[in-house]
Amino acid sequence: MVKFRHIPPTQFLKGFEAAARLESFSRAAEEVGLTQSAISHQMRLLEAQIGQPLFLRIGREVRLTDAGRDYHRTVRGCLEMMEDGYRRLEPYRKPGSVVIYAPQDFTRRWLLPRLPGLKTAVPACEPWLDTNGARVDFETMEVDIAIIHAFEPPTGCESFMIGTDCLSPVAQPALARMLREPADLLNAELIHDEGPVGWAEWLGHTGVDADTTWKGTNFSDRDIALAAAELGQGVALASCLLADAAIKAGVLTRLFDEALDSGRAWYVVSSERKLKDADVLDAWHWLSAQVPASGGEARQIPAHRRADDHA
Structure with a gap:
């Protein structure tokens, strides 16, 4: 069976x-x-192919039939989708385009503030930041460099580590001054997210009974959870790496020295084929040069991996 045999020529659809x-x-x-x-002839051919009258011809004016209105919605949607697809190809046509995939929270908190530095260091590089959350496959996707949050980098790729994912409570300075020891968190408004480690694990490793720590707002996005802490809405269990800029700016404060290692880290990965491109390689070297300046010092408490973390 031939696919798309009922689709008329594109020029007929544009005219329709x-x-x-x-x-x-x-x-x-x-x-x-x-x-x-020519348009009138195309429309008659289109109607003959479809087997339905699409227009009522009233003198020099035309009006859509019911079938024509239905078909117009379909055709308009398809043409708009094709036009949108063409516009999305624009970055591929730009000289120096480098597609960098990264999770949204990492992009917002770590990569975006450093982006001007990339443009200064590698003027020919035109970065395209992709945060769609899809699993990266260098063979089938137009991704040049990926930053992933994982226990270890994938095999068969070039990689280096930006930093470990160590978690510590953060809050606005005014709120932080009211919380002097980990047990004080039991009576605080806690911000929960869907990260690999939660409040129960962090409090448990500091020797605090965590049975009563489930109050507070839940967020599916770690970046939004950190933003809630910046707005004074509670205490977030934040990645030290991702909270570093807000802490240095005085927007947030680390409450305690303890930081719980989630067992995961951020890795920069690419393929040998992708790194043959000069612009991609320059962006790779720039990212590697950022590693000594990232993250913050913390006393780390190793976390146990849960069985579902390997899924």
């Missing part, structure tokens, strides 16, 4: 969409750069 929208073959002809007779 214009004629349906403008309710005029002559105005549609002007828009698409054809003569009025």
Whole structure:
């Protein structure tokens, strides 16, 4: 069975969409750069192929039939989707384009503040930041460099580690001054997220009974959870690496020295084929040069991996 055998030529669809929208073959002809007779002929061929009248012809005016209105919605949506797909290809046509994939929280908190440095150090690089959350496959996806949050880098790739994922409570300075020891968190408004380690693990490793720590707002996004802490809405169990800029700016404060190692880290990965591109390689070297300046010192408490963390 031949696929798409019922799809008319694209030029017929463009003419139909214009004629349906403008309710005029002559105005549609002007828009698409054809003569009025050519548009009229195309519409008759289109109707013959579909097997349905699409227009009511009333003197020099045209009106859509019920079938025409239904088909117009479909055609307009498909043409808009094709146009949008073409626009999304623009970064691929830019010289020096380097597609960097990273999780949204890492992009917002670590990569975005450093982006001007990349443009200064590698002027020819035109970064395209992808935060869609898809599993990276260098063979099938247009991704040049990926930053992943994992227990270890994937095999068969070039990689280096940016930093470990160590978690510590953070809050606005005014709130932080009211909390002097970990047990004080039991009566605080805690911010929960869907990270690999939660409050029960952190408090348990500091010797605090965590049975009563489930109050507070939950967030599916670690970046939004950290933003809630910046707004004074509670205490977040934040990645030291991702909270570092807010801490240095005085927006957030680390409450305690203890930091719980989640067992995961951020790795920069790419493929040998991708790194043959000079712009990609320059961006790779720039990222590797950022490693000594990232993160913060903390006394780390190793966390046990749970069985579902390996899934």
